Amino acid sequence: MAGVRRYTYNVANTVLGGQDVINLDPFKLVFNVAVLVDIVSGDANYSIEFTHDDMTADPTTFRWHTDASLPQGQAATGVFAITTPVTAIRLNLGALTGEVRLSVIQGIDR
Numbered sequence: 386m387a388g389v390r391r392y393t394y395n396v397a398n399t400v401l402g403g404q405d406v407i408n409l410d411p412f413k414l415v416f417n418v419a420v421l422v423d424i425v426s427g428d429a430n431y432s433i434e435f436t437h438d439d440m441t442a443d444p445t446t447f448r449w450h451t452d453a454s455l456p457q458g459q460a461a462t463g464v465f466a467i468t469t470p471v472t473a474i475r476l477n478l479g480a481l482t483g484e485v486r487l488s489v490i491q492g493i494d495r
Contacts, residue, residue, distance in 0.1 A: 388490070393441050394428065394476070395484040403449065404476040408440050409495065411470035418467040419490040422455065427483015435486040449475070462488040 392405050397487055420433060434449040451457060454465035457479060469473070476487045 390489045391402065391483060392476070393425075394478065394481065394487070396481050399478065399481060401481065402480045403434065404487070406444060406447075406473050406475050408443060408473050409489075409491055411437075411472050411489070413470075415471045415492070416468060417492050418471075418474075419464070419488075420455075420467060420474065421462075421464045421486075421488040423462050423486045424460045425484040425486055427481070428460065429481045429483065429485040430457075430479040431455070431459050431485065432477045432479070433474060433477075434464075434477050435474045437460075437472055441454075441470050443472060443492070447473070449477075453472075453479075468469075469480070 394404060433452045433455040435452055436447045436449055438447045455463045
């Protein structure tokens, strides 16, 4: 069974901008990733970004692209699936006055 990776960000300890890079396996036979951004409390303004860059490269050189499903300016809980292979995703916070949680599930091959 695939595991859920959860990342929680709150106003007390989060710097705005791109957050933790979440590596994905782009070589899955069936690429399918579930992404949930949950506004736990307060307000948030965010987007989800993805990259196709090689994860062995320097992360400061990654080229990030905003996903059209949750583009910049999102202010409510959002959920979507990524079905085209990408190497990594991240949450990009524009504003935060409370707490937001990012949950990611990537299925396993059978």
